[in-house]
Amino acid sequence: MPNLLLTIRYDGTHYHGWQVQKNALSVQEVLQNALEDLFGKRPDVKGCSRTDSGVHANMYCVSFRAPFYPGEYHLLSALNHRLPPDIKAYACQETDEAFHARYACKGKEYIYYIYNGKYENPFLSRYAFHYRYPIDADELNEAAKHFIGTHDFAAFCSAHSDVEDTVRTVYDCRVSREGDMIQMTIRGDGFLYNMVRIIAGTLLQVASGKIKSDEIPLIIQSGNRKKAGKTLAAKGLFLNKVFYGEEIEG
Amino acid sequence: MPNLLLTIRYDGTHYHGWQVQKNALSVQEVLQNALEDLFGKRPDVKGCSRTDSGVHANMYCVSFRAPFYPGEYHLLSALNHRLPPDIKAYACQETDEAFHARYACKGKEYIYYIYNGKYENPFLSRYAFHYRYPIDADELNEAAKHFIGTHDFAAFCSAHSDVEDTVRTVYDCRVSREGDMIQMTIRGDGFLYNMVRIIAGTLLQVASGKIKSDEIPLIIQSGNRKKAGKTLAAKGLFLNKVFYGEEIEG
Numbered sequence: 001m002p003n004l005l006l007t008i009r010y011d012g013t014h015y016h017g018w019q020v021q022k023n024a025l026s027v028q029e030v031l032q033n034a035l036e037d038l039f040g041k042r043p044d045v046k047g048c049s050r051t052d053s054g055v056h057a058n059m060y061c062v063s064f065r066a067p068f069y070p071g072e073y074h075l076l077s078a079l080n081h082r083l084p085p086d087i088k089a090y091a092c093q094e095t096d097e098a099f100h101a102r103y104a105c106k107g108k109e110y111i112y113y114i115y116n117g118k119y120e121n122p123f124l125s126r127y128a129f130h131y132r133y134p135i136d137a138d139e140l141n142e143a144a145k146h147f148i149g150t151h152d153f154a155a156f157c158s159a160h161s162d163v164e165d166t167v168r169t170v171y172d173c174r175v176s177r178e179g180d181m182i183q184m185t186i187r188g189d190g191f192l193y194n195m196v197r198i199i200a201g202t203l204l205q206v207a208s209g210k211i212k213s214d215e216i217p218l219i220i221q222s223g224n225r226k227k228a229g230k231t232l233a234a235k236g237l238f239l240n241k242v243f244y245g246e247e248i249e250g
Numbered sequence: 251m252p253n254l255l256l257t258i259r260y261d262g263t264h265y266h267g268w269q270v271q272k273n274a275l276s277v278q279e280v281l282q283n284a285l286e287d288l289f290g291k292r293p294d295v296k297g298c299s300r301t302d303s304g305v306h307a308n309m310y311c312v313s314f315r316a317p318f319y320p321g322e323y324h325l326l327s328a329l330n331h332r333l334p335p336d337i338k339a340y341a342c343q344e345t346d347e348a349f350h351a352r353y354a355c356k357g358k359e360y361i362y363y364i365y366n367g368k369y370e371n372p373f374l375s376r377y378a379f380h381y382r383y384p385i386d387a388d389e390l391n392e393a394a395k396h397f398i399g400t401h402d403f404a405a406f407c408s409a410h411s412d413v414e415d416t417v418r419t420v421y422d423c424r425v426s427r428e429g430d431m432i433q434m435t436i437r438g439d440g441f442l443y444n445m446v447r448i449i450a451g452t453l454l455q456v457a458s459g460k461i462k463s464d465e466i467p468l469i470i471q472s473g474n475r476k477k478a479g480k481t482l483a484a485k486g487l488f489l490n491k492v493f494y495g496e497e498i499e500g
Contacts, residue, residue: 011372076369085375090368118340119326122261123306125335127373
Protein backbone atom coordinates (compact mmCIF):
# COMPACT_ATOMS: atom_id res chain seq x y z
CA MET A 1 0.00 0.00 0.00
CA PRO A 2 1.49 3.35 -1.03
CA ASN A 3 2.30 5.81 1.74
CA LEU A 4 0.97 9.22 0.72
CA LEU A 5 1.92 12.72 1.86
CA LEU A 6 -1.12 14.98 1.45
CA THR A 7 -1.16 18.75 1.99
CA ILE A 8 -4.34 20.59 2.91
CA ARG A 9 -5.56 24.06 3.88
CA TYR A 10 -8.36 24.62 6.35
CA ASP A 11 -10.41 27.36 7.91
CA GLY A 12 -10.53 26.18 11.52
CA THR A 13 -13.46 28.40 12.62
CA HIS A 14 -15.95 25.55 12.91
CA TYR A 15 -13.61 22.77 14.07
CA HIS A 16 -12.31 21.69 17.45
CA GLY A 17 -8.78 21.53 16.16
CA TRP A 18 -7.08 18.79 14.17
CA GLN A 19 -7.34 15.76 16.39
CA VAL A 20 -10.31 13.38 16.57
CA GLN A 21 -12.21 13.70 19.82
CA LYS A 22 -15.53 12.67 21.29
CA ASN A 23 -18.53 14.98 20.93
CA ALA A 24 -16.78 17.59 18.79
CA LEU A 25 -16.01 17.83 15.10
CA SER A 26 -12.33 17.79 14.15
CA VAL A 27 -10.53 18.33 10.86
CA GLN A 28 -9.02 14.83 11.13
CA GLU A 29 -12.44 13.20 11.38
CA VAL A 30 -13.82 15.08 8.37
CA LEU A 31 -10.72 14.26 6.30
CA GLN A 32 -10.85 10.58 7.30
CA ASN A 33 -14.54 10.43 6.38
CA ALA A 34 -13.81 11.84 2.92
CA LEU A 35 -10.86 9.47 2.36
CA GLU A 36 -12.96 6.50 3.49
CA ASP A 37 -15.66 7.46 1.01
CA LEU A 38 -13.05 7.79 -1.71
CA PHE A 39 -11.02 4.62 -1.07
CA GLY A 40 -13.72 2.40 0.43
CA LYS A 41 -11.52 1.89 3.47
CA ARG A 42 -10.93 4.15 6.48
CA PRO A 43 -7.28 5.23 6.60
CA ASP A 44 -5.38 6.04 9.78
CA VAL A 45 -4.28 9.58 8.98
CA LYS A 46 -1.22 10.98 10.80
CA GLY A 47 -1.23 14.78 11.11
CA CYS A 48 1.91 16.93 11.33
CA SER A 49 0.75 18.72 14.46
CA ARG A 50 -2.06 19.15 16.92
CA THR A 51 -3.78 22.45 16.30
CA ASP A 52 -6.24 24.07 18.69
CA SER A 53 -9.88 24.79 18.20
CA GLY A 54 -10.34 27.72 15.79
CA VAL A 55 -6.75 27.76 14.51
CA HIS A 56 -6.35 27.86 10.70
CA ALA A 57 -3.82 26.23 8.38
CA ASN A 58 -2.42 27.50 5.09
CA MET A 59 -0.34 24.33 4.98
CA TYR A 60 -1.03 21.19 6.98
CA CYS A 61 0.60 17.87 6.08
CA VAL A 62 -0.73 14.40 6.72
CA SER A 63 0.50 10.92 5.85
CA PHE A 64 -1.56 7.78 5.39
CA ARG A 65 -1.54 4.44 3.62
CA ALA A 66 -3.91 4.28 0.69
CA PRO A 67 -5.08 1.10 -1.09
CA PHE A 68 -3.83 2.66 -4.36
CA TYR A 69 -2.55 5.99 -5.71
CA PRO A 70 -4.54 7.36 -8.66
CA GLY A 71 -2.09 10.24 -9.21
CA GLU A 72 -2.15 13.75 -7.73
CA TYR A 73 -4.76 15.42 -9.92
CA HIS A 74 -7.26 12.57 -9.73
CA LEU A 75 -6.83 12.10 -6.01
CA LEU A 76 -7.14 15.81 -5.19
CA SER A 77 -10.15 16.37 -7.44
CA ALA A 78 -12.01 13.36 -6.06
CA LEU A 79 -11.07 14.21 -2.47
CA ASN A 80 -11.98 17.91 -2.69
CA HIS A 81 -15.33 16.92 -4.15
CA ARG A 82 -15.96 15.03 -0.87
CA LEU A 83 -14.59 17.71 1.48
CA PRO A 84 -16.56 20.70 2.82
CA PRO A 85 -15.72 24.23 1.57
CA ASP A 86 -13.58 24.97 4.65
CA ILE A 87 -11.13 22.07 4.15
CA LYS A 88 -9.40 21.55 0.79
CA ALA A 89 -6.32 19.59 -0.34
CA TYR A 90 -3.84 21.07 -2.80
CA ALA A 91 -0.85 18.69 -3.06
CA CYS A 92 -0.15 14.98 -2.84
CA GLN A 93 2.81 12.69 -3.48
CA GLU A 94 3.95 9.15 -2.80
CA THR A 95 6.56 9.05 -0.10
CA ASP A 96 8.90 6.61 1.73
CA GLU A 97 7.28 3.70 3.45
CA ALA A 98 8.57 4.91 6.83
CA PHE A 99 7.50 8.55 6.48
CA HIS A 100 5.28 9.84 9.31
CA ALA A 101 3.94 13.39 8.95
CA ARG A 102 4.53 14.16 12.63
CA TYR A 103 7.80 12.43 13.42
CA ALA A 104 9.45 13.58 10.18
CA CYS A 105 8.54 17.23 10.79
CA LYS A 106 11.66 19.39 11.26
CA GLY A 107 9.78 22.52 12.22
CA LYS A 108 6.89 24.85 11.58
CA GLU A 109 6.12 28.44 10.75
CA TYR A 110 3.10 30.19 12.26
CA ILE A 111 1.65 33.61 11.49
CA TYR A 112 -0.43 35.56 13.99
CA TYR A 113 -2.58 38.35 12.47
CA ILE A 114 -3.60 41.44 14.42
CA TYR A 115 -6.03 43.83 12.71
CA ASN A 116 -5.12 47.33 13.83
CA GLY A 117 -7.99 49.26 12.19
CA LYS A 118 -9.99 51.69 14.30
CA TYR A 119 -13.21 49.68 13.86
CA GLU A 120 -13.76 45.93 13.38
CA ASN A 121 -13.74 44.55 9.82
CA PRO A 122 -16.34 41.86 9.04
CA PHE A 123 -14.04 40.16 6.52
CA LEU A 124 -11.36 39.68 9.19
CA SER A 125 -13.57 38.71 12.12
CA ARG A 126 -12.66 35.02 11.68
CA TYR A 127 -9.02 35.56 10.75
CA ALA A 128 -7.43 38.24 12.94
CA PHE A 129 -7.44 39.58 16.48
CA HIS A 130 -8.75 43.14 16.57
CA TYR A 131 -6.65 45.69 18.49
CA ARG A 132 -7.56 49.34 17.96
CA TYR A 133 -4.75 51.12 19.82
CA PRO A 134 -1.48 52.26 18.20
CA ILE A 135 1.08 49.59 17.30
CA ASP A 136 4.64 50.49 16.34
CA ALA A 137 5.49 47.47 14.18
CA ASP A 138 9.20 48.36 14.08
CA GLU A 139 9.34 48.44 17.88
CA LEU A 140 7.58 45.05 18.05
CA ASN A 141 9.92 43.65 15.43
CA GLU A 142 12.89 44.59 17.61
CA ALA A 143 11.19 43.05 20.66
CA ALA A 144 10.43 39.88 18.69
CA LYS A 145 14.15 39.24 18.14
CA HIS A 146 14.51 38.37 21.85
CA PHE A 147 12.57 35.15 21.21
CA ILE A 148 15.06 33.91 18.60
CA GLY A 149 17.40 31.16 19.83
CA THR A 150 17.23 28.06 21.99
CA HIS A 151 15.43 28.86 25.24
CA ASP A 152 13.35 27.26 27.94
CA PHE A 153 9.92 28.65 26.97
CA ALA A 154 8.08 27.47 30.13
CA ALA A 155 6.86 31.06 30.71
CA PHE A 156 5.15 30.88 27.31
CA CYS A 157 3.26 27.62 27.83
CA SER A 158 -0.30 27.24 29.10
CA ALA A 159 -0.75 25.37 32.38
CA HIS A 160 -2.79 22.53 30.80
CA SER A 161 0.31 21.21 29.12
CA ASP A 162 1.91 17.99 30.35
CA VAL A 163 5.07 18.40 28.28
CA GLU A 164 8.20 17.87 30.38
CA ASP A 165 10.86 19.41 28.15
CA THR A 166 10.00 23.04 27.56
CA VAL A 167 13.18 23.92 25.62
CA ARG A 168 12.54 24.92 22.01
CA THR A 169 14.54 26.62 19.26
CA VAL A 170 13.05 29.64 17.51
CA TYR A 171 14.85 30.28 14.21
CA ASP A 172 13.06 33.50 13.33
CA CYS A 173 10.49 35.84 14.86
CA ARG A 174 9.48 39.08 13.18
CA VAL A 175 6.69 41.63 13.02
CA SER A 176 5.62 43.68 10.03
CA ARG A 177 2.76 45.96 9.01
CA GLU A 178 0.84 46.17 5.76
CA GLY A 179 -1.82 48.87 5.99
CA ASP A 180 -3.93 48.12 9.07
CA MET A 181 -2.72 44.52 9.31
CA ILE A 182 0.07 43.53 11.69
CA GLN A 183 1.66 40.15 11.03
CA MET A 184 3.86 38.25 13.49
CA THR A 185 5.76 35.38 11.84
CA ILE A 186 7.56 32.79 13.95
CA ARG A 187 9.54 29.76 12.80
CA GLY A 188 10.90 27.07 15.08
CA ASP A 189 11.64 23.40 15.63
CA GLY A 190 8.51 23.02 17.74
CA PHE A 191 6.07 24.98 19.88
CA LEU A 192 4.61 24.47 23.34
CA TYR A 193 0.88 24.58 24.04
CA ASN A 194 -0.37 28.12 23.21
CA MET A 195 3.23 29.35 22.84
CA VAL A 196 2.66 31.39 19.66
CA ARG A 197 -0.52 32.99 21.03
CA ILE A 198 1.22 33.90 24.33
CA ILE A 199 4.21 35.39 22.46
CA ALA A 200 1.77 37.45 20.35
CA GLY A 201 0.01 38.58 23.55
CA THR A 202 3.34 39.54 25.10
CA LEU A 203 4.28 41.61 22.04
CA LEU A 204 0.93 43.44 22.33
CA GLN A 205 1.92 44.34 25.90
CA VAL A 206 5.08 45.86 24.45
CA ALA A 207 2.84 47.86 22.08
CA SER A 208 0.71 49.11 24.97
CA GLY A 209 3.78 49.90 27.11
CA LYS A 210 2.96 47.38 29.85
CA ILE A 211 6.15 45.42 29.11
CA LYS A 212 9.42 46.89 27.89
CA SER A 213 11.19 45.15 25.03
CA ASP A 214 14.32 44.45 27.10
CA GLU A 215 12.26 42.76 29.82
CA ILE A 216 11.51 39.87 27.45
CA PRO A 217 14.78 37.99 28.16
CA LEU A 218 14.00 38.25 31.90
CA ILE A 219 10.47 36.90 31.35
CA ILE A 220 11.93 33.96 29.40
CA GLN A 221 14.49 33.31 32.17
CA SER A 222 11.83 33.50 34.89
CA GLY A 223 9.96 30.50 33.50
CA ASN A 224 6.89 32.14 35.05
CA ARG A 225 3.74 32.07 32.91
CA LYS A 226 2.27 34.98 34.89
CA LYS A 227 4.98 37.37 33.71
CA ALA A 228 4.19 36.87 30.02
CA GLY A 229 1.22 38.41 28.19
CA LYS A 230 -2.26 37.02 27.62
CA THR A 231 -3.02 34.12 25.30
CA LEU A 232 -4.53 35.84 22.24
CA ALA A 233 -7.57 34.40 20.45
CA ALA A 234 -7.09 31.28 18.30
CA LYS A 235 -8.74 32.86 15.26
CA GLY A 236 -5.69 35.06 14.47
CA LEU A 237 -3.37 32.03 14.26
CA PHE A 238 -2.37 30.28 11.02
CA LEU A 239 -0.05 27.31 10.66
CA ASN A 240 1.71 28.69 7.59
CA LYS A 241 4.44 26.19 6.68
CA VAL A 242 5.60 22.75 7.69
CA PHE A 243 9.24 21.84 7.10
CA TYR A 244 10.53 18.37 6.31
CA GLY A 245 13.97 19.40 4.99
CA GLU A 246 16.81 21.48 6.35
CA GLU A 247 15.49 24.80 4.99
CA ILE A 248 13.83 25.42 8.37
CA GLU A 249 16.97 27.09 9.75
CA GLY A 250 17.41 29.40 6.73
CA MET B 251 -33.57 65.26 14.18
CA PRO B 252 -30.12 65.03 12.57
CA ASN B 253 -29.90 63.22 9.23
CA LEU B 254 -26.94 60.83 9.38
CA LEU B 255 -24.88 59.24 6.61
CA LEU B 256 -23.50 55.94 7.92
CA THR B 257 -21.01 53.70 6.07
CA ILE B 258 -20.83 49.98 6.77
CA ARG B 259 -19.07 46.85 5.52
CA TYR B 260 -20.72 43.46 5.46
CA ASP B 261 -20.06 39.84 4.64
CA GLY B 262 -23.28 38.93 2.83
CA THR B 263 -22.86 35.13 3.10
CA HIS B 264 -25.63 34.66 5.64
CA TYR B 265 -28.01 37.41 4.51
CA HIS B 266 -30.74 37.56 1.91
CA GLY B 267 -29.40 40.82 0.55
CA TRP B 268 -29.85 44.33 1.87
CA GLN B 269 -33.58 44.84 1.81
CA VAL B 270 -36.03 43.80 4.55
CA GLN B 271 -38.22 40.90 3.49
CA LYS B 272 -40.54 38.37 5.08
CA ASN B 273 -39.13 35.04 6.30
CA ALA B 274 -35.48 35.85 5.53
CA LEU B 275 -32.81 37.79 7.35
CA SER B 276 -31.56 40.95 5.63
CA VAL B 277 -28.72 43.35 6.43
CA GLN B 278 -31.23 46.21 6.69
CA GLU B 279 -33.23 44.41 9.38
CA VAL B 280 -30.15 43.61 11.46
CA LEU B 281 -28.90 47.19 11.17
CA GLN B 282 -32.30 48.64 12.08
CA ASN B 283 -32.49 46.33 15.11
CA ALA B 284 -29.09 47.53 16.33
CA LEU B 285 -29.96 51.21 15.76
CA GLU B 286 -33.30 50.76 17.56
CA ASP B 287 -31.49 49.23 20.53
CA LEU B 288 -29.01 52.11 20.50
CA PHE B 289 -31.43 55.05 20.07
CA GLY B 290 -34.53 53.60 21.72
CA LYS B 291 -36.46 54.27 18.52
CA ARG B 292 -36.60 52.30 15.25
CA PRO B 293 -35.18 54.40 12.41
CA ASP B 294 -36.28 54.11 8.79
CA VAL B 295 -32.92 53.38 7.18
CA LYS B 296 -32.47 54.20 3.48
CA GLY B 297 -29.84 52.07 1.74
CA CYS B 298 -27.78 53.18 -1.26
CA SER B 299 -28.67 50.10 -3.30
CA ARG B 300 -30.40 46.77 -3.29
CA THR B 301 -27.87 44.00 -3.12
CA ASP B 302 -28.65 40.34 -3.76
CA SER B 303 -28.46 37.43 -1.40
CA GLY B 304 -24.81 36.52 -0.70
CA VAL B 305 -23.30 39.70 -2.17
CA HIS B 306 -20.73 41.49 0.03
CA ALA B 307 -20.00 45.18 0.59
CA ASN B 308 -16.70 46.89 1.33
CA MET B 309 -18.62 50.17 1.35
CA TYR B 310 -22.36 50.50 1.75
CA CYS B 311 -23.98 53.83 2.64
CA VAL B 312 -27.22 54.40 4.46
CA SER B 313 -29.04 57.51 5.64
CA PHE B 314 -31.48 57.81 8.52
CA ARG B 315 -32.83 60.32 11.01
CA ALA B 316 -31.50 59.81 14.50
CA PRO B 317 -32.95 61.34 17.69
CA PHE B 318 -29.47 62.77 18.41
CA TYR B 319 -25.89 62.50 17.15
CA PRO B 320 -23.35 61.49 19.79
CA GLY B 321 -20.39 62.03 17.42
CA GLU B 322 -18.73 59.54 15.08
CA TYR B 323 -16.57 57.58 17.51
CA HIS B 324 -19.27 57.15 20.15
CA LEU B 325 -21.93 56.23 17.62
CA LEU B 326 -19.74 53.69 15.79
CA SER B 327 -18.41 52.07 18.96
CA ALA B 328 -21.90 51.70 20.46
CA LEU B 329 -23.38 50.50 17.16
CA ASN B 330 -20.63 47.96 16.39
CA HIS B 331 -21.06 46.57 19.89
CA ARG B 332 -24.69 45.77 18.91
CA LEU B 333 -23.94 44.43 15.42
CA PRO B 334 -22.92 40.84 14.59
CA PRO B 335 -19.32 40.10 13.45
CA ASP B 336 -20.34 40.07 9.77
CA ILE B 337 -21.74 43.64 9.70
CA LYS B 338 -19.67 46.56 11.00
CA ALA B 339 -19.85 50.34 10.56
CA TYR B 340 -16.72 52.42 9.99
CA ALA B 341 -17.79 56.01 9.21
CA CYS B 342 -20.57 58.40 10.11
CA GLN B 343 -21.32 62.08 9.56
CA GLU B 344 -24.21 64.53 9.80
CA THR B 345 -25.54 65.43 6.40
CA ASP B 346 -28.09 67.72 4.71
CA GLU B 347 -31.66 67.35 5.78
CA ALA B 348 -32.69 66.33 2.24
CA PHE B 349 -29.92 63.74 1.70
CA HIS B 350 -31.17 60.25 0.77
CA ALA B 351 -28.54 57.50 0.41
CA ARG B 352 -30.20 56.05 -2.67
CA TYR B 353 -31.40 59.11 -4.59
CA ALA B 354 -28.18 61.06 -3.99
CA CYS B 355 -26.00 58.18 -5.26
CA LYS B 356 -24.12 59.18 -8.45
CA GLY B 357 -22.74 55.74 -9.15
CA LYS B 358 -21.12 52.60 -7.80
CA GLU B 359 -18.04 50.47 -8.21
CA TYR B 360 -18.26 46.69 -7.97
CA ILE B 361 -15.47 44.10 -7.92
CA TYR B 362 -15.99 40.50 -9.00
CA TYR B 363 -13.34 38.05 -7.76
CA ILE B 364 -12.45 34.86 -9.63
CA TYR B 365 -10.03 32.48 -7.92
CA ASN B 366 -7.95 30.86 -10.65
CA GLY B 367 -5.99 28.36 -8.52
CA LYS B 368 -5.89 24.74 -9.60
CA TYR B 369 -7.70 23.58 -6.45
CA GLU B 370 -10.30 25.33 -4.27
CA ASN B 371 -9.06 27.51 -1.42
CA PRO B 372 -11.04 27.31 1.86
CA PHE B 373 -10.29 30.94 2.72
CA LEU B 374 -11.84 32.12 -0.54
CA SER B 375 -14.85 29.80 -0.67
CA ARG B 376 -17.16 32.60 0.54
CA TYR B 377 -15.50 35.41 -1.40
CA ALA B 378 -14.60 34.29 -4.93
CA PHE B 379 -15.87 32.15 -7.78
CA HIS B 380 -13.50 29.24 -8.44
CA TYR B 381 -12.43 28.70 -12.06
CA ARG B 382 -9.54 26.30 -12.59
CA TYR B 383 -8.87 26.70 -16.32
CA PRO B 384 -6.38 29.20 -17.81
CA ILE B 385 -7.33 32.88 -17.77
CA ASP B 386 -5.39 35.45 -19.78
CA ALA B 387 -6.11 38.56 -17.70
CA ASP B 388 -4.70 40.89 -20.37
CA GLU B 389 -7.05 39.43 -22.98
CA LEU B 390 -10.01 39.82 -20.60
CA ASN B 391 -8.97 43.37 -19.82
CA GLU B 392 -9.11 44.21 -23.53
CA ALA B 393 -12.51 42.52 -23.82
CA ALA B 394 -13.77 44.42 -20.76
CA LYS B 395 -13.23 47.76 -22.52
CA HIS B 396 -16.18 46.98 -24.83
CA PHE B 397 -18.52 47.50 -21.89
CA ILE B 398 -17.34 51.07 -21.28
CA GLY B 399 -19.74 53.77 -22.49
CA THR B 400 -23.47 54.41 -22.55
CA HIS B 401 -25.27 51.32 -23.83
CA ASP B 402 -28.58 49.52 -23.62
CA PHE B 403 -27.56 46.62 -21.36
CA ALA B 404 -30.78 44.59 -21.77
CA ALA B 405 -28.69 41.54 -22.81
CA PHE B 406 -26.97 41.74 -19.42
CA CYS B 407 -30.08 41.85 -17.24
CA SER B 408 -31.83 38.89 -15.62
CA ALA B 409 -35.41 38.21 -16.71
CA HIS B 410 -36.89 38.82 -13.25
CA SER B 411 -36.24 42.51 -13.60
CA ASP B 412 -39.13 44.90 -14.13
CA VAL B 413 -36.93 47.89 -14.96
CA GLU B 414 -38.09 49.65 -18.12
CA ASP B 415 -35.06 51.73 -19.02
CA THR B 416 -32.09 49.41 -19.54
CA VAL B 417 -29.63 52.10 -20.66
CA ARG B 418 -26.69 52.57 -18.29
CA THR B 419 -23.30 54.27 -18.46
CA VAL B 420 -20.20 52.26 -17.56
CA TYR B 421 -17.27 54.60 -16.81
CA ASP B 422 -14.64 51.93 -16.38
CA CYS B 423 -14.34 48.15 -16.68
CA ARG B 424 -11.03 46.38 -16.23
CA VAL B 425 -9.53 43.01 -15.37
CA SER B 426 -6.27 42.34 -13.55
CA ARG B 427 -4.45 39.41 -11.97
CA GLU B 428 -2.56 39.18 -8.68
CA GLY B 429 -1.19 35.68 -8.23
CA ASP B 430 -4.10 33.26 -8.59
CA MET B 431 -6.72 35.97 -8.08
CA ILE B 432 -8.48 37.61 -11.02
CA GLN B 433 -10.28 40.85 -10.26
CA MET B 434 -12.87 42.50 -12.50
CA THR B 435 -13.61 46.09 -11.49
CA ILE B 436 -16.57 47.95 -12.98
CA ARG B 437 -17.75 51.50 -12.28
CA GLY B 438 -20.96 53.00 -13.57
CA ASP B 439 -23.92 55.26 -12.92
CA GLY B 440 -26.13 52.29 -12.15
CA PHE B 441 -26.47 48.57 -12.77
CA LEU B 442 -29.33 46.34 -13.89
CA TYR B 443 -30.38 43.22 -12.01
CA ASN B 444 -27.43 40.75 -12.09
CA MET B 445 -25.61 42.94 -14.65
CA VAL B 446 -22.16 42.71 -13.03
CA ARG B 447 -22.42 38.95 -12.53
CA ILE B 448 -23.52 38.44 -16.17
CA ILE B 449 -20.67 40.63 -17.46
CA ALA B 450 -18.23 38.57 -15.35
CA GLY B 451 -19.75 35.37 -16.76
CA THR B 452 -19.42 36.72 -20.30
CA LEU B 453 -15.74 37.56 -19.72
CA LEU B 454 -15.17 33.98 -18.50
CA GLN B 455 -16.59 32.80 -21.82
CA VAL B 456 -13.95 34.94 -23.52
CA ALA B 457 -11.36 33.18 -21.33
CA SER B 458 -12.66 29.75 -22.38
CA GLY B 459 -12.87 30.74 -26.06
CA LYS B 460 -16.66 30.38 -26.31
CA ILE B 461 -17.07 34.07 -27.07
CA LYS B 462 -14.59 36.23 -28.96
CA SER B 463 -13.76 39.62 -27.51
CA ASP B 464 -15.01 41.49 -30.60
CA GLU B 465 -18.39 39.75 -30.38
CA ILE B 466 -19.19 41.68 -27.19
CA PRO B 467 -20.44 44.83 -28.98
CA LEU B 468 -22.79 42.59 -31.04
CA ILE B 469 -24.09 40.90 -27.89
CA ILE B 470 -24.76 44.32 -26.36
CA GLN B 471 -26.55 45.45 -29.55
CA SER B 472 -28.64 42.26 -29.71
CA GLY B 473 -30.33 43.01 -26.40
CA ASN B 474 -30.66 39.22 -26.09
CA ARG B 475 -29.92 37.79 -22.66
CA LYS B 476 -29.27 34.36 -24.18
CA LYS B 477 -26.24 35.59 -26.12
CA ALA B 478 -24.40 36.77 -22.99
CA GLY B 479 -22.62 34.48 -20.49
CA LYS B 480 -23.94 32.85 -17.33
CA THR B 481 -24.76 34.76 -14.17
CA LEU B 482 -21.80 33.96 -11.90
CA ALA B 483 -22.29 33.18 -8.20
CA ALA B 484 -23.17 36.05 -5.85
CA LYS B 485 -20.33 35.21 -3.43
CA GLY B 486 -17.64 36.66 -5.76
CA LEU B 487 -19.33 40.07 -5.89
CA PHE B 488 -18.39 43.05 -3.70
CA LEU B 489 -19.96 46.50 -3.76
CA ASN B 490 -16.65 48.33 -3.42
CA LYS B 491 -17.44 52.05 -3.58
CA VAL B 492 -20.45 54.33 -3.59
CA PHE B 493 -20.09 57.77 -5.17
CA TYR B 494 -21.93 60.88 -4.07
CA GLY B 495 -19.67 63.44 -5.81
CA GLU B 496 -18.47 63.91 -9.36
CA GLU B 497 -15.36 61.70 -8.94
CA ILE B 498 -17.36 58.78 -10.37
CA GLU B 499 -16.39 59.68 -13.93
CA GLY B 500 -12.66 60.03 -13.20
